[in-house]
Amino acid sequence: MGRGSAVYRRLMLALFGNRLVERLVTRFGARLASRFVAGEDRTSALLMVQRLNRIGISATLDHLGESVRSLNAAAGFREEYLRLLDGIRLQKARSTVSVKPTQMGLALDPECCLRNVRQIAERARKAGTSVCLDMEDSRYTEATLDLVRQLREEGFANVTTVLQSYLFRSEQDAARLLQEGIALRLVKGAYQEKKEIAFANSEDILLQLHKLIRLHLDSGAFVAIGSHDDRVIGEVRSYAERTGIDRSLFEFQMLYGLRMEEQAKLAGLGYQVRCYVPYGRQWYPYFTRRLAEKPGNLWLVVRNLFR
Numbered sequence: 001m002g003r004g005s006a007v008y009r010r011l012m013l014a015l016f017g018n019r020l021v022e023r024l025v026t027r028f029g030a031r032l033a034s035r036f037v038a039g040e041d042r043t044s045a046l047l048m049v050q051r052l053n054r055i056g057i058s059a060t061l062d063h064l065g066e067s068v069r070s071l072n073a074a075a076g077f078r079e080e081y082l083r084l085l086d087g088i089r090l091q092k093a094r095s096t097v098s099v100k101p102t103q104m105g106l107a108l109d110p111e112c113c114l115r116n117v118r119q120i121a122e123r124a125r126k127a128g129t130s131v132c133l134d135m136e137d138s139r140y141t142e143a144t145l146d147l148v149r150q151l152r153e154e155g156f157a158n159v160t161t162v163l164q165s166y167l168f169r170s171e172q173d174a175a176r177l178l179q180e181g182i183a184l185r186l187v188k189g190a191y192q193e194k195k196e197i198a199f200a201n202s203e204d205i206l207l208q209l210h211k212l213i214r215l216h217l218d219s220g221a222f223v224a225i226g227s228h229d230d231r232v233i234g235e236v237r238s239y240a241e242r243t244g245i246d247r248s249l250f251e252f253q254m255l256y257g258l259r260m261e262e263q264a265k266l267a268g269l270g271y272q273v274r275c276y277v278p279y280g281r282q283w284y285p286y287f288t289r290r291l292a293e294k295p296g297n298l299w300l301v302v303r304n305l306f307r
Contacts (some may be wrong), residue, residue: 036257036286037064038279042084045279048256049093056267057275059095060132060253061088064280067102071112074105078116082123089127097124098132098276101144114147121156130158137191138167138198145173148182162226164189165209166198174212178219185253186212187226190289210235217245224274226253233266247271 038048042063049059061084068074081097088095097120104116117133124131133148135141144161151159160182163170166189177184188205189198199205209227213236216223225236233252240250251272254263260275267273278286 036255036278038256038277040279040281042080042087042279045084045277046087046091046093048277049088049095050091052275052277053094055264057263057273058251059093059275059277060098061095062098062100062134062276062278062286063103064278064286065103065282066100066136066285067107068105069108071105071108074103074108074112074116077103078119081120085120085123085127085129088129095277096130096132096274098134100134100136101140101147102136106140106143106147110143110147114150117147117159118151118154118156121151121159125156125158130160131156132185133159133161135162135164135187138193141167141169141173145177149180152180152182160184160224162187163212164191165212166193166200166205168197168199171208171211171215174215178216178221181221183222183224184216185224185226186216188229206231214239217243217250220249222248223250224253225250226276228254228259228262233262237271 038045042061045061049061052059063077063080063084065077068077081099084097087093088097099117099120101113101117104113104120106113117131121131133144135144148159148161161177162185163174163177164187174184174186186209188209199208206229209232213223213225213232217236217239225232227233236250236252239245240247247270251274252263252266253274253276256275256277263273263275
């Protein structure tokens with residue numbers, strides 16, 4: 001089963017990496033993407049956050065876009081995040097923001113990226129919220145961690161990041177970041193990586209995710225668990241109950257459009273739940289990674305066509 005899932009993901013990522021497929025999907029697929037994307041503008045996204053907040057679910061907002069080709073484009077994304085954070089503050093929304101470093105120019109000019117993220121972190125601090133620097137593919141892992149550390153050294157305690165359990169290096173990274181007091185979101189990972197640096201088998205990825213979660217729960221540090229997997233959610237709930245770990249020390253994070261009823265159920269049971277709410281016009285990379293995660297997501301999109 002694990003091998004089959006890995007093959008499915010590789011095939012889907014290869015398919016969606018084809019330029020002709022990309023043109024066809026982006027031209028005709030906006031309705032399909034609406035299953036996983038809250039809208040094309042921040043007004044739509046903030047309305048969704050209000051709805052989630054009313055049923056006890058917090059949010060993290062992600063303005064979609066990555067790997068910009070110019071620093072002007074990066075500046076445009078930065079300004080959108082600044083306006084988004086103003087909206088969060090004015091609406092008193094329970095929401096953080098998630099930012100991709102390459103969207104801020106990391107691949108073009110790391111210093112410019114640092115300046116852009118610094119402005120976002122400062123605005124987030126004024127809004128009383130935090131910034132999570134998303135982890136992209138492994139080419140940017142080290143640079144992203146360096147960026148987080150630099151901002152933390154400058155006093156931005158509201159900057160957090162993500163570790164992907166499919167990377168071999170993540171266990172060592174987690175131990176080090178834990179010592180440094182940097183809060184993490186732990187996920188399985190959704191990019192295509194080489195076998196020399198990452199697990200391909202889903203059971204190996206799951207095992208490492210369990211290790212990383214236990215490491216944080218046992219330490220008493222706060223951890224965000226990004227998973228829709230019942231095995232992960234059930235294990236966290238059971239382990240926390242057995243060991244007396246307070247629910248304030250962890251939260252479950254899930255994606256908009258996936259297992260929304262389960263998110264509401266967990267919130268109703270008193271667990272902290274945060275929904276990852278993406279919005280924007282550059283939805284194709286995000287959308288295709290969701291479809292590549294498992295066949296069930298593809299089926300959800302197909303069913304959406306006939307609603």
